[in-house]
Amino acid sequence: MKAIVQRVAQASVTVGGEQISSIGRGLCVLLGISLEDTQRELEHMVRKILNLRVFEDESGKHWSKSVMDKQYEVLCVSQFTLQCILKGNKPDYHMAMPTEQAESFYNNFLEQLRKAYKPELIKDGKFGAYMQVHIQNDGPVTIELESPAAAVDPKQLLPSVGEIEESWLEPWGCCRAWLAKLEKQQQRKEKTRTKVPSESSRERNAPRSKDDPSASSGAEGDVSSEREP
Numbered sequence: 001m002k003a004i005v006q007r008v009a010q011a012s013v014t015v016g017g018e019q020i021s022s023i024g025r026g027l028c029v030l031l032g033i034s035l036e037d038t039q040r041e042l043e044h045m046v047r048k049i050l051n052l053r054v055f056e057d058e059s060g061k062h063w064s065k066s067v068m069d070k071q072y073e074v075l076c077v078s079q080f081t082l083q084c085i086l087k088g089n090k091p092d093y094h095m096a097m098p099t100e101q102a103e104s105f106y107n108n109f110l111e112q113l114r115k116a117y118k119p120e121l122i123k124d125g126k127f128g129a130y131m132q133v134h135i136q137n138d139g140p141v142t143i144e145l146e147s148p149a150a151a152v153d154p155k156q157l158l159p160s161v162g163e164i165e166e167s168w169l170e171p172w173g174c175c176r177a178w179l180a181k182l183e184k185q186q187q188r189k190e191k192t193r194t195k196v197p198s199e200s201s202r203e204r205n206a207p208r209s210k211d212d213p214s215a216s217s218g219a220e221g222d223v224s225s226e227r228e229p
Contacts, residue, residue, distance in 0.1 A: 001041045002082045004030040007054045007141035011075045013125040014132040021123045026072035027054075028135050032082025033105055035097045041147035042105070046112045048145050049074070068117055076113070077125040077133055078106050103127050 005027055012022035029049055034041075050068050057064040067074060083096035097105060106127055114122045125131050 001034055001037045001045050001147040002032040003045055003049065003145040004079075004082065005049060005052060005054075005143045005145060006030075006135055007138045008075075009136045009138045011133070011135045013075070013077060014134065015126050015129045020126060021075060023073035023075045023123050025070075025138070026121075027052075027067050027074045028133075029074060029076045030079040030082065030133075031076060031106070031109065032079055033097045033102050033109075034083055034095055035101075036095075037097065037105065037147070039108075042109050042112060044147045045145065046109065046116055050113070050117055052143060052145075054141050054143065071118075071121070073121045073123060074113065074117070075123045075125075076110060077131065078102070078127050099128060 006029075008023070008026060008028045010022070010024050011026075011028040012019055014020065027049065031045075051066050053063050053066050053069075055065040055067070055070050055072070056062050080093060080096040080102065081091070084091040084093055085095055086092070096102070110122060110124055125133065
């Protein structure tokens with residue numbers, strides 16, 4: 001989930017030439033919902049938005065107060081384009097949650113905001129409508145928020161060559177060769193770690209030269225080898 005949070009002097013939403021929502025001083029939140037978002041991401045974003053300290057306190061100290069501290073308003077607008085992935089110059093939105101699920105998820109988001117704050121101070125646009133959003137940014141101050149990604153095992157990020165679908169690699173012959181080479185290098189490194197002895201063990205096991213005074217069977221000062229029969 002992504003959110004663009006702007007500190008505003010005022011903001012409003014117009015649909016079909018009619019103003020349907022407006023706020024005075026507060027926050028305007030543009031929210032992009034991902035198809036991977038869950039209740040966990042939703043609750044995280046609600047907490048961040050309401051506790052984000054972008055307002056001054058009574059003494060004029062900046063970055064001291066949240067929208068709840070100041071009892072200001074919040075205007076939320078659903079914006080799936082925040083989940084855009086560029087393919088060349090063309091935006092692709094396959095990471096955005098499908099409309100039917102997203103509407104229910106967005107309404108739940110608004111409900112959680114109203115439960116955590118004052119319902120009358122939470123405003124929104126019209127989900128799925130073509131809107132004109134008028135924002136008078138104060139500062140300007142714009143903060144980008146993103147919910148934390150779920151913990152992923154690093155081993156899952158780089159599958160072996162055999163796990164990658166042939167259809168995916170077909171247009172990219174160079175990728176197949178590169179991945180095969182990378183896998184072989186990793187295998188060689190693992191074998192080297194298990195087979196190559198440490199420096200100290202090599203020194204202990206190395207054959208001693210006859211010229212090495214410490215190589216004699218007797219300890220230093222032992223002259224038994226020099227005795228006459």
